[in-house]
Amino acid sequence: MPLKPFYNEMYEPDGSVRPQYAGFAQWLRDTPPERIAQERHAADLLFHRVGITFAVYGETSGTERLIPFDIVPHVLPGDQWDRLAAGLRQRVTALNRFLHDVYHDQEILAAGVVPREQVEGNSQFRPEMVGVKVPGGVYAHIAGVDLVRDADGEHYVLEDNLRTPSGVSYMLENRKMMMRLFPELFARQTIRPVDHYPDLLLETLREVNPRDVADPVIVLLTPGHFNSAYFEHAFLAQQMGIELVEGQDLFVQDETVFMRTTQGPRRVDVIYRRIDDDFLDPLAFRPDSMLGVPGLLSAYKAGRVALANAIGTGVADDKSLYPYVPEIIRFYLGEEPILRNVPTYLLRKPDDLAYVLANLEELVVKEAQGSGGYGMLVGPRSTREEREKFRQRIVDAPERFIAQPTLSLSVVPTFAGDSLGDRHVDLRPYVLSGRETRFVPGGLTRVAMRAGSLVVNSSQGGGVKDTWVVN
Amino acid sequence: MLSRVASSLYWMSRYIERMENTARVLDVTWRMSLLVKEPRLQDQEWFAPLNITGTLFPFSGRHTTVCAKEVLHFLALDPDNPSSILSCARQARENARAIRGSITSEMWEVVNATWLELQRIDETAMNSGGISAFFDHVKERSHLFRGVTFGTLRRDEAYHFTRLGTHIERADSTARILDVKYHVLLPSVRDVGGAVDYYQWSAVLRSVSAFEAYRQVYRDAITPLRIAELLVLREDVPRSLHFCMRQVNETLEVVRNDRSGETLRQAGQLLAQLRYGRISDIFATGLHEYLTDYLDAMQALSGEIQRSFFSPTLPD
Numbered sequence: 176m177p178l179k180p181f182y183n184e185m186y187e188p189d190g191s192v193r194p195q196y197a198g199f200a201q202w203l204r205d206t207p208p209e210r211i212a213q214e215r216h217a218a219d220l221l222f223h224r225v226g227i228t229f230a231v232y233g234e235t236s237g238t239e240r241l242i243p244f245d246i247v248p249h250v251l252p253g254d255q256w257d258r259l260a261a262g263l264r265q266r267v268t269a270l271n272r273f274l275h276d277v278y279h280d281q282e283i284l285a286a287g288v289v290p291r292e293q294v295e296g297n298s299q300f301r302p303e304m305v306g307v308k309v310p311g312g313v314y315a316h317i318a319g320v321d322l323v324r325d326a327d328g329e330h331y332v333l334e335d336n337l338r339t340p341s342g343v344s345y346m347l348e349n350r351k352m353m354m355r356l357f358p359e360l361f362a363r364q365t366i367r368p369v370d371h372y373p374d375l376l377l378e379t380l381r382e383v384n385p386r387d388v389a390d391p392v393i394v395l396l397t398p399g400h401f402n403s404a405y406f407e408h409a410f411l412a413q414q415m416g417i418e419l420v421e422g423q424d425l426f427v428q429d430e431t432v433f434m435r436t437t438q439g440p441r442r443v444d445v446i447y448r449r450i451d452d453d454f455l456d457p458l459a460f461r462p463d464s465m466l467g468v469p470g471l472l473s474a475y476k477a478g479r480v481a482l483a484n485a486i487g488t489g490v491a492d493d494k495s496l497y498p499y500v501p502e503i504i505r506f507y508l509g510e511e512p513i514l515r516n517v518p519t520y521l522l523r524k525p526d527d528l529a530y531v532l533a534n535l536e537e538l539v540v541k542e543a544q545g546s547g548g549y550g551m552l553v554g555p556r557s558t559r560e561e562r563e564k565f566r567q568r569i570v571d572a573p574e575r576f577i578a579q580p581t582l583s584l585s586v587v588p589t590f591a592g593d594s595l596g597d598r599h600v601d602l603r604p605y606v607l608s609g610r611e612t613r614f615v616p617g618g619l620t621r622v623a624m625r626a627g628s629l630v631v632n633s634s635q636g637g638g639v640k641d642t643w644v645v646n
Numbered sequence: 647m648l649s650r651v652a653s654s655l656y657w658m659s660r661y662i663e664r665m666e667n668t669a670r671v672l673d674v675t676w677r678m679s680l681l682v683k684e685p686r687l688q689d690q691e692w693f694a695p696l697n698i699t700g701t702l703f704p705f706s707g708r709h710t711t712v713c714a715k716e717v718l719h720f721l722a723l724d725p726d727n728p729s730s731i732l733s734c735a736r737q738a739r740e741n742a743r744a745i746r747g748s749i750t751s752e753m754w755e756v757v758n759a760t761w762l763e764l765q766r767i768d769e770t771a772m773n774s775g776g777i778s779a780f781f782d783h784v785k786e787r788s789h790l791f792r793g794v795t796f797g798t799l800r801r802d803e804a805y806h807f808t809r810l811g812t813h814i815e816r817a818d819s820t821a822r823i824l825d826v827k828y829h830v831l832l833p834s835v836r837d838v839g840g841a842v843d844y845y846q847w848s849a850v851l852r853s854v855s856a857f858e859a860y861r862q863v864y865r866d867a868i869t870p871l872r873i874a875e876l877l878v879l880r881e882d883v884p885r886s887l888h889f890c891m892r893q894v895n896e897t898l899e900v901v902r903n904d905r906s907g908e909t910l911r912q913a914g915q916l917l918a919q920l921r922y923g924r925i926s927d928i929f930a931t932g933l934h935e936y937l938t939d940y941l942d943a944m945q946a947l948s949g950e951i952q953r954s955f956f957s958p959t960l961p962d
Contacts, residue, residue, distance in 0.1 A: 400744055409747045419747060424650050435649040437803060437955045438903045 182324050182585040184249060195252040195645050198364040212593060214356040218244055243638030245589045249600055249620035256616055256644040259330060262513030265504060267318045267606045270335060270491045272507040274314035278304045288506050289499045299489030303459060307476050309485050310383040311610060316483035318606040324585035331515045337492040338484060339449050343605050344407035346619040347372060349641040367616040367644045373414035375613045382609035383481045384444045391444035394420045394434060398450050398466045408449050427470030430477040445481045452486050494577045495521055495543040517582060523574035531578040535562045538578045553629055555581050584629055589622055599623045601631050617642035647803040651745050653956040655804055658741035659811035665734035666788035667819035668721055671695045673781040674853035678846055679714060692717045698822040699729050719769060731784055735761040750798040760787040803901060810897045817890035818944050821937045823853055824877050828934040847873055854885045874933055875925040888920040909950040916943055
């Protein structure tokens with residue numbers, strides 16, 4: 176029951192094919208359906224064999240599952256992408272400036288642009304980081320910014336993921352799979368490459384090396400093989416040629432981080448960590464954490480090791496800070512934001528709360544600090560009973576929630592069985608910040624595999640597609 | 647290489663080897679038990695596998711009698727016994743899973759499938775094709791693991807630590823198997839050199855796949871002295887102590903670091919004893935006493951390996 180018509184990425188409203196899809200549409204017409212069916216089957220087998228799976232929390236049996244992969248790409252024209260890229264660069268640059276500011280001079284709080292309690296009262300604000308000089312002044316080295324396209328054809332930022340955004344391995348594997356199954360598609364048009372992402376990431380990590388050495392030791396810190404994103408951790412470490420370490424592999428002595436190797440302790444300069452702040456250092460944060468490294472914070476504060484991302488970035492990607500991002504961009508850069516924000520209601524504000532409670536069936540309500548699509552209410556798709564249940568949760572703790580109008584996410588044709596149906600997608604480009612900003616064109620396209628569903632998270636049964644930027 | 651990864655590789659192959667050797671010990675015991683004997687000695691040989699694997703104490707905590715059925719279940723399929731074949735397969739698999747990125751996919755598939763298969767086997771299935779068929783199957787999985795490792799793994803540190811685990815475990819296990827005769831009593835003193843004695847010694851030989859080697863080397867009757875010489879001192883028998891210690895020494899030379907001096911010294915000393923030892927001297931001390939000393943030295947070496955490669959710390 177759509178409220179508004181959707182933007183179809185492949186077709187114009189009159190049914191003709193959009194120019195960026197011309198090459199693919201032609202190929203689709205020319206290729207026998209049997210071959211497509213056969214290659215789709217091959218893709219499933221290959222993904223299984225390579226072991227590209229992810230663990231699902233809360234499922235007891237078969238905790239490793241394959242993410243569904245769809246062969247119809249999400250195609251963006253080059254000029255649209257270039258504009259998005261400029262907007263991403265602007266937005267992430269401003270957020271990095273913001274993070275540096277809130278942990279140092281707090282000019283933006285003094286100017287009253289962002290309420291002080293919004294920052295300092297946030298559980299993601301880390302007082303330990305106040306005054307700490309981080310290498311290069313960069314906080315969010317890797318950002319995954321979720322974009323959606325509304326019915327008006329414009330892209331909106333849904334959220335900024337500045338902590339440990341995941342999914343980039345799927346972006347790389349999806350492209351590899353498409354090139355392997357349908358090489359002819361890449362011969363007939365110029366699709367901008369993405370496979371140099373690990374090189375860009377490694378360059379970014381090298382740039383924030385705090386020690387003046389030509390060949391810094393860089394490691395990827397994973398919570399271990401029970402983590403849902405372990406495949407990605409192993410994959411990225413292998414692609415970059417760096418060690419994949421667990422907390423137990425590292426130790427801190429004299430404010431210096433070492434890893435235990437068969438040739439003795441080896442000093443570590445840069446840690447690409449895929450562990451949340453809370454678990455990084457049991458001496459500084461959660462004392463029950465078995466995943467972290469005791470003393471890591473002290474080494475970090477002493478400037479003897481770089482962490483990517485920095486500790487305390489969560490204060491800038493919190494859903495309750497999100498509404499302030501356009502102002503943050505204006506404040507630090509003196510520029511108008513290129514990317515649009517979705518209008519957002521903060522339920523801790525009485526006016527917003529009243530409006531949201533009166534219009535629950537039209538809004539999406541989320542926990543300000545939730546992630547993974549758990550615990551959200553999609554108003555237009557909810558039952559009266561679900562709304563009443565959620566209403567009670569909101570009234571109990573309004574400050575924990577935000578609300579936004581229901582966006583009508585754009586659709587891309589997607590195989591369901593042997594026929595194509597329209598499915599909603601979003602797009603997560605990855606923005607790398609070192610001494611300069613880098614990205615590969617496109618990003619990870621996530622698709623809701625169920626007809627009508629707006630939830631694209633892999634933990635909720637979402638699938639993935641290759642993303643093309645064509646000239 | 648990360649110490650944790652090296653340690654997992656080492657233990658993965660140790661557990662595979664231990665799984666195989668437990669099957670070998672059970673197989674030789676089974677063969678010995680088939681001999682007709684006096685009622686008072688019924689089942690007495692089933693103490694041997696418990697002694698060899700060092701599990702008599704936990705076994706007797708849960709069982710009242712030592713008999714074929716109970717011991718076989720305990721050492722083959724009991725998930726609560728950490729030394730059982732099933733538990734070894736599980737621990738090998740857990741180590742492999744933690745370091746999947748450092749082994750080849752073929753190695754992972756062998757270790758994973760071995761564990762999955764063993765999980766599905768119950769006592770009925772174990773006995774259905776003859777118990778020896780079960781042991782043969784376990785041995786084949788271990789052979790397959792070594793073959794796949796040899797055929798697919800790059801010759802880097804990963805390979806060396808995998809091999810180290812295999813040979814340390816085997817060097818330990820052959821000594822224990824050889825000692826089995828000490829734990830298995832002959833019906834009476836006058837049976838020494840008799841048919842039962844002969845049968846028991848040849849079972850020991852077969853259990854370490856050295857029966858043919860014995861025939862080729864000695865072309866003569868089976869005697870305890872020669873068997874011990876073959877399995878302790880021969881340098882060219884792949885399960886002999888000498889052979890295993892030579893492999894251990896070669897591997898340690900490759901992976902040595904600035905903390906492994908003592909490890910190499912201990913390993914070198916063990917090798918020298920095997921290289922220059924005389925079987926007559928060993929029998930003068932007593933084979934059992936010799937093997938006991940040797941197993942203590944292996945235990946110490948194992949601890950040194952742990953210290954110098956798997957748990958490095960900065961010098962104070």
